[in-house]
Amino acid sequence: MSKDTITLTDNTTGKQIELPILRGTKGAPTVDVRSLYKELGYFTYDPGFMSTASCRSAITFIDGAKGILMYRGYPIEVLAEHSNYLEVCFLLLNGELPTREELNEFTSIIQDHTMLHEALQNFYNGFRHDAHPMAIMVGIVGALSAFYQDSTDVHDARHREISAFRMIAKMPTIAAWSYKYSMGQPFVYPKANLSYTENFLHMMFAVPTEEYTPNPLFVKALDLILTLHADHEQNASTSTVRLTGSSEANPFAAVAAGIASLWGPAHGGANEAVIRMLEEITATGDIQPFIDRAKDRDDSFRLMGFGHRVYKNYDPRAKLIREICHQLVNELGTEKMPLLSTAMELEKVATEDEYFIQRKLYPNVDFYSGIILSAMGIPMNMFTVIFALARTVGWISHWNEMMQDPESRIGRPRQLYVGKDTRDYIPIDQR
Numbered sequence: 001m002s003k004d005t006i007t008l009t010d011n012t013t014g015k016q017i018e019l020p021i022l023r024g025t026k027g028a029p030t031v032d033v034r035s036l037y038k039e040l041g042y043f044t045y046d047p048g049f050m051s052t053a054s055c056r057s058a059i060t061f062i063d064g065a066k067g068i069l070m071y072r073g074y075p076i077e078v079l080a081e082h083s084n085y086l087e088v089c090f091l092l093l094n095g096e097l098p099t100r101e102e103l104n105e106f107t108s109i110i111q112d113h114t115m116l117h118e119a120l121q122n123f124y125n126g127f128r129h130d131a132h133p134m135a136i137m138v139g140i141v142g143a144l145s146a147f148y149q150d151s152t153d154v155h156d157a158r159h160r161e162i163s164a165f166r167m168i169a170k171m172p173t174i175a176a177w178s179y180k181y182s183m184g185q186p187f188v189y190p191k192a193n194l195s196y197t198e199n200f201l202h203m204m205f206a207v208p209t210e211e212y213t214p215n216p217l218f219v220k221a222l223d224l225i226l227t228l229h230a231d232h233e234q235n236a237s238t239s240t241v242r243l244t245g246s247s248e249a250n251p252f253a254a255v256a257a258g259i260a261s262l263w264g265p266a267h268g269g270a271n272e273a274v275i276r277m278l279e280e281i282t283a284t285g286d287i288q289p290f291i292d293r294a295k296d297r298d299d300s301f302r303l304m305g306f307g308h309r310v311y312k313n314y315d316p317r318a319k320l321i322r323e324i325c326h327q328l329v330n331e332l333g334t335e336k337m338p339l340l341s342t343a344m345e346l347e348k349v350a351t352e353d354e355y356f357i358q359r360k361l362y363p364n365v366d367f368y369s370g371i372i373l374s375a376m377g378i379p380m381n382m383f384t385v386i387f388a389l390a391r392t393v394g395w396i397s398h399w400n401e402m403m404q405d406p407e408s409r410i411g412r413p414r415q416l417y418v419g420k421d422t423r424d425y426i427p428i429d430q431r
């Protein structure tokens, strides 16, 4: 076997093939199985894509064992300390950090696109008053393609760029208005003199009757949450966006599909579950029974916010978010963040417990993000909406990368058919 191939032998026929091994910049070497069906007549079976690279990507790298997350080669810790969300958006979209001039230009383009077509308000008004904001998000983002048809030619690089600007710019407005609608409050228009994050808080919390100035620490914390959630390589929602876009569907439709995927509790909904669990623990005042239940194999209960499919070490995002949680509690006082002390106590007990140590179960990003969002007055049903807002740039960057990749093809998985073999049709009165 040569160095850069793997030899596969079909033990039934004795036929052998050499499969190339692809090596990226970092990460596990990848066996190129594209010729497998043609050469040997076999498919591969990998539910959940546990061992399958669905694409090549130069956007985000994760090393779960070492707890590393990098956007375009920059460690998340460095970006969290020195950058901000909008600069990270530029980086993810373009591959390089912007010069000051480029960032100013990008910021002003985004500010120019923050408004929504007025007719979109009719869509909001068509929803039931108690509609979940994620349901509204899926509907409104999907409807964008009906309003911005001048940027839906997926083969035109300029169209793709304008669509990207539009989605990044409009998502805070769409998200904040879904909250305003659920509260029965008037929609607040975006303001061009505010930063991206300030603008979102302004549209969420300003009311016509009084001035609203966002707390600078809230702005910093939210900007960090957006930065940490901006991308996470080929997760379920990003893969959904890629798969949807692979049929050349327009980007608004592809991102609406991504939002729908993110909505699931196994993906974007975990920080809500953390808050519910912390509330329950705080109410009982005793952590130990919850730890015992989490360890009990006969009990399906799990410590929410612990463990991660990819990170088998401390989630690097959780470390960063934990720090800002402490800054917030210093400023606001413990009474504004009643769940933080329970969270810290739980983290201490769990991370010293053999069960969690052996299984490499550490707090993930969701363990702290809900506490921060609650302290800002953001209701639980908006947590996933904020995740969607943050992840929009990641989705678009992946979609754009896919559209430019000559190896991209329409996503069309195979299957292992386990249904009935060919059988005779029996006329209805003989069955």
Ligand code: ACO
Pocket: 266, 267, 268, 270, 294, 295, 301, 302, 303, 304, 305, 306, 307, 308, 309, 310, 359, 361, 364, 365, 366
């Ligand atoms: N509490 C208690 N035990 C756990 C937990 C937990 N939170 N997570 C995993 N385990 C145990 C499992 O029971 C299993 O034990 P066993 O080996 O004795 O059978 C072992 O750890 C491995 O668990 P798996 O489910 O195989 O690990 P996997 O990597 O598939 O699961 C997941 C990852 C789904 C995130 C899991 O850790 C979990 O359910 N966590 C709680 C939910 C959560 O916080 N989700 C958010 C993920 S982060 C995000 O989406 C941004």
